[in-house]
Amino acid sequence: MSRRIPLLPLRDIIVFPNMVLPLFVGRERSIKALEAAMAQDKEVVLSAQKKAKTNEPSADDIFRVGTVGIIDQLFQLPDGTVKVLVRGKQRVKIEGYQENDAYFEVEITPIQDFIDPAKDVAALMKQLRETFEAYVALNKRIPPEMLSLVAKIEEKAEDPARLGDTIVAQLALKLRDKQEILENEDVLQRLEKLDTILKEEIDILQVERKIRTRVKKQMEKSQKDFYDNPQNKEMGGDPNEFKNEIDELEEKISQKAMSDEAHDKLSRELKKLKMMSPMSAEATVVRNYIDWVISLPWDEVTEERLDVAEAHQTLEDDHYGLDKPKERILEYLSVQSLVTEHKGPILCLVGPPGVGKTSLGRSIATATNRNFIRLSLGGVRDEAEIRGHRRTYIGAMPGKIVQSLRKAGSNNPVFLLDEIDKMSTDFRGDPSSALLEVLDPEQNSTFNDHYLDLDYDLSKVMFICTANSLQQIPGPLLDRMEVIQIPGYTDFEKLEISKRYLIPKQRKNNGIEDVEVSFAQGAIGRIIGQYTREAGVRSLEREIGTVCRKIARQVVENGKEQEFEVDARSIPKYLGPPRFKHDTIEEEDQVGITNGVAWTQYGGVMLISEASVIPGKGKFIITGKLGDVMQESAQAAMTYVRSRAMNLGLSPDFHQKVDIHVHFPEGALPKDGPSAGITMVTSIVSALTQIPVRHNVAMTGEITLRGRVLPIGGLKEKGLAAHRGGVKTLIIPKDNAKDIREIPKAVRKAMTIIAVDHMDEVLQHALAIENPEVFRARLEKPLLPPDVSIDHVVAGQPVLDDSKVH
Numbered sequence: 106m107s108r109r110i111p112l113l114p115l116r117d118i119i120v121f122p123n124m125v126l127p128l129f130v131g132r133e134r135s136i137k138a139l140e141a142a143m144a145q146d147k148e149v150v151l152s153a154q155k156k157a158k159t160n161e162p163s164a165d166d167i168f169r170v171g172t173v174g175i176i177d178q179l180f181q182l183p184d185g186t187v188k189v190l191v192r193g194k195q196r197v198k199i200e201g202y203q204e205n206d207a208y209f210e211v212e213i214t215p216i217q218d219f220i221d222p223a224k225d226v227a228a229l230m231k232q233l234r235e236t237f238e239a240y241v242a243l244n245k246r247i248p249p250e251m252l253s254l255v256a257k258i259e260e261k262a263e264d265p266a267r268l269g270d271t272i273v274a275q276l277a278l279k280l281r282d283k284q285e286i287l288e289n290e291d292v293l294q295r296l297e298k299l300d301t302i303l304k305e306e307i308d309i310l311q312v313e314r315k316i317r318t319r320v321k322k323q324m325e326k327s328q329k330d331f332y333d334n335p336q337n338k339e340m341g342g343d344p345n346e347f348k349n350e351i352d353e354l355e356e357k358i359s360q361k362a363m364s365d366e367a368h369d370k371l372s373r374e375l376k377k378l379k380m381m382s383p384m385s386a387e388a389t390v391v392r393n394y395i396d397w398v399i400s401l402p403w404d405e406v407t408e409e410r411l412d413v414a415e416a417h418q419t420l421e422d423d424h425y426g427l428d429k430p431k432e433r434i435l436e437y438l439s440v441q442s443l444v445t446e447h448k449g450p451i452l453c454l455v456g457p458p459g460v461g462k463t464s465l466g467r468s469i470a471t472a473t474n475r476n477f478i479r480l481s482l483g484g485v486r487d488e489a490e491i492r493g494h495r496r497t498y499i500g501a502m503p504g505k506i507v508q509s510l511r512k513a514g515s516n517n518p519v520f521l522l523d524e525i526d527k528m529s530t531d532f533r534g535d536p537s538s539a540l541l542e543v544l545d546p547e548q549n550s551t552f553n554d555h556y557l558d559l560d561y562d563l564s565k566v567m568f569i570c571t572a573n574s575l576q577q578i579p580g581p582l583l584d585r586m587e588v589i590q591i592p593g594y595t596d597f598e599k600l601e602i603s604k605r606y607l608i609p610k611q612r613k614n615n616g617i618e619d620v621e622v623s624f625a626q627g628a629i630g631r632i633i634g635q636y637t638r639e640a641g642v643r644s645l646e647r648e649i650g651t652v653c654r655k656i657a658r659q660v661v662e663n664g665k666e667q668e669f670e671v672d673a674r675s676i677p678k679y680l681g682p683p684r685f686k687h688d689t690i691e692e693e694d695q696v697g698i699t700n701g702v703a704w705t706q707y708g709g710v711m712l713i714s715e716a717s718v719i720p721g722k723g724k725f726i727i728t729g730k731l732g733d734v735m736q737e738s739a740q741a742a743m744t745y746v747r748s749r750a751m752n753l754g755l756s757p758d759f760h761q762k763v764d765i766h767v768h769f770p771e772g773a774l775p776k777d778g779p780s781a782g783i784t785m786v787t788s789i790v791s792a793l794t795q796i797p798v799r800h801n802v803a804m805t806g807e808i809t810l811r812g813r814v815l816p817i818g819g820l821k822e823k824g825l826a827a828h829r830g831g832v833k834t835l836i837i838p839k840d841n842a843k844d845i846r847e848i849p850k851a852v853r854k855a856m857t858i859i860a861v862d863h864m865d866e867v868l869q870h871a872l873a874i875e876n877p878e879v880f881r882a883r884l885e886k887p888l889l890p891p892d893v894s895i896d897h898v899v900a901g902q903p904v905l906d907d908s909k910v911h
């Protein structure tokens with residue numbers, strides 16, 4: 106829906122939503138625009154000029170994307186200029202300019218933010234918050250209260266767009282860069298971009314700081330020389346205070362239980378500290394070191410216990426379903442309680458995001474009376490992040506393992522190493538080799554952090570790893586783990602999880618526990634089907650949270666006495682228009698459009714392939730996100746189609762007279778591209794023969810040159826995706842028939858699963874042919890009937906004369 110609003114062109118400033126800032130307006134046209142806005146509903150479009158210097162900008166001089174703002178205050182200053190306080194509201198696209206005599210009026214449409222469901226929003230927000238904190242620590246220009254604001258937004262994990270907009274508003278970036286961020290509709294890409302920019306800035310600031318420290322050190326040295334001169338003694342700092350501090354540290358060191366090695370080391374460090382000038386940078390480094398060592402839990406433990414029945418109850422109380430993982434976890438815990446030392450393998454929970462890996466870890470901690478800490482390894486590329494920097498580096502710190510242990514406060518916590526499949530390696534060393542040492546029970550009783558340079562005993566820690574996909578876990582690490590797979594949930598399971606856990610939890614979080622709220626089954630089903638697309642329940646929980654928040658607002662406005670019945674029809678009122686449609690099947694059979702199912706590390710997805718044929722010269726084009734991955738399969742597919750040309754009623758040289766275009770529309774990027782081979786062939790054959798593809802059939806399988814259908818992975822996830830999408834018949838490779846058992850029973854019952862060996866069979870089941878028998882007979886005919894020479898077959902001959910299309 107477009108609207109018309111006055112425009113205020115800005116010089117060198119970009120306003121983001123939620124940003125409040127004063128503007129000084131001097132240009133006559135701009136003042137007129139403001140007056141017009143004040144006369145209407147105080148809204149004005151704020152969009153930057155491409156060049157700040159332009160005095161009389163024309164439509165082409167102004168960016169097409171800006172922000173609608175509300176004028177909160179307006180003052181006329183004595184010199185004729187106007188000061189306005191504006192508040193950014195929403196990104197908008199300028200569709201057209203109407204230049205009237207006095208000012209610009211623009212036609213705008215709001216820009217909808219897009220959140221890629223395949224990405225882990227919470228982790229990205231956390232990462233950006235951390236980077237921002239590191240940046241603020243180096244950059245004193247940014248008010249510290251921004252940190253708490255940013256932390257609050259991140260903690261709620263609901264509004265990634267706001268997080269990005271709040272941070273970008275604080276940065277001094279080039280206009281073009283800011284505009285680019287404003288224009289990007291993909292919220293998570295905006296966050297990633299900001300994260301990169303901040304990291305670059307941090308690098309620069311660190312170099313500057315190093316230089317400053319060096320200069321400061323030199324100054325301190327000359328200062329020390331100055332104080333050391335007896336004549337100047339009386340001007341020095343308070344020596345008593347320093348002595349008290351040293352005494353205090355000495356006391357702490359002697360009282361704290363820690364290894365002998367640590368004791369000795371700290372005594373030596375303390376001796377060094379005594380010799381130093383209290384205000385020197387060196388003294389600060391030594392003090393920091395001593396603080397770190399003292400604050401670690403050397404001897405603090407929580408009393409472990411394990412009552413299997415109780416642990417079972419805790420796991421049941423916190424999670425619905427997940428029978429197999431729960432059973433395996435209990436077996437694991439039982440073994441651990443029988444052996445005195447934890448020398449067994451490490452548990453590794455593998456599954457898509459939001460299936461409860463972290464929360465299972467938390468339950469294990471509760472069940473065994475251990476503290477719980479979580480460390481995300483996503484994006485860790487540097488060995489030093491795990492193991493710390495040597496103290497010779499400026500600003501050195503212990504690595505993340507030691508930092509986390511300090512947070513845990515005991516030396517026997519459950520330590521969840523999240524996303525071990527997302528670590529990467531670069532020139533700074535391989536973090537996975539450091540991690541190997543951490544996890545290896547033979548080595549980890551003497552774990553040596555570079556910063557501490559002391560052995561620390563990690564053998565009492567219970568490590569649990571999580572990953573989205575097995576394939577990406579470094580081999581040596583995988584060897585040491587006991588993998589527990591947690592597949593995605595069916596819609597039925599999601600419904601139950603919502604009813605039993607997510608809705609009560611969100612009602613509590615949003616303070617509407619004691620309000621009459623009921624969620625109809627249909628309402629939850631609609632949220633699952635049309636507002637989320639995921640294997641886990643993370644977005645589902647967020648959407649339910651949004652509904653609860655909106656109810657909370659109504660309660661605040663109108664009192665608690667109302668009853669709220671959330672039914673399927675009312676969902677758009679709470680959550681806006683449905684977000685996902687095309688993950689379900691088409692309503693009618695269509696030529697050239699085939700449903701595939703594919704595996705991604707976030708669970709199964711529907712993957713549609715479209716083919717269309719146009720007169721041409723034999724070009725074969727594949728486009729869409731999957732384009733590159735599919736090139737090789739595409740060649741095999743084409744060879745098969747050409748070898749079957751006669752049987753399909755096509756001229757043998759059909760491929761020279763047409764161009765074929767196959768497209769895989771947007772969607773999550775599957776990891777197993779080739780399994781879309783048979784989907785592509787079906788689309789091509791349908792487009793060439795003009796026989797529609799059955800809309801309620803989906804398929805997966807790789808194809809060879811001769812049309813054999815090869816097995817694929819991830820059948821379970823694919824089955825779930827097909828079921829979610831409303832598929833009635835699922836075609837799978839015969840070699841995968843043994844895996845059908847993995848698909849939940851309810852899903853198996855709801856559809857027919859056909860295992861095939863050859864592409865010919867796929868076509869028989871997938872194409873909407875009235876008489877499949879005739880079609881099969883046709884496919885089984887020898888390739889070239891002996892009495893027909895190639896010359897007799899002409900392009901455009903009647904297609905499959907003996908079978909009818911319905």
Ligand SMILES: Nc1ncnc2c1ncn2[C@@H]1O[C@H](COP(=O)(O)OP(=O)(O)OP(=O)(O)O)[C@@H](O)[C@H]1O
Pocket residue numbers: 225423424425426427457458459460461462463464465523571602606607641642643646
């Ligand atoms: N089976 C279940 N029963 C009850 N609640 C569940 C279940 N599975 C997931 N949840 C809830 O879903 C939310 C997301 O789960 P969690 O954060 O543990 O997912 P995860 O698998 O660890 O994801 P990630 O890998 O992205 O960290 C949590 O609030 C969790 O309590």
